[in-house]
Amino acid sequence: MPDPVPSAIADQAAVYLTALQQLLRERGLLARVLTEEGRLPRLRVINPQATALVEVLSAAPREGEWFFW
Secondary structure: OOOOOOHHHHHHHHHHHHHHHHHHHHOOOEEEEEOOOOOOOEEEEEOOOOOOOEEEEEEEEEOOEEEEO
């Protein structure tokens, strides 16, 4: 089992994902931030016109910068 994610990193990831969530909602997509203790938050994104199209994104720091994948 992987080591738990430090809360400071999880909190900052949630901030970035929440901002992305708002932008995606403004463009008509369904988006929800999912959190779980000790794990990186994730953003679940659904196209409401094709609900089978679902993506789950994460954000984390690497070498001083934040990345989404």
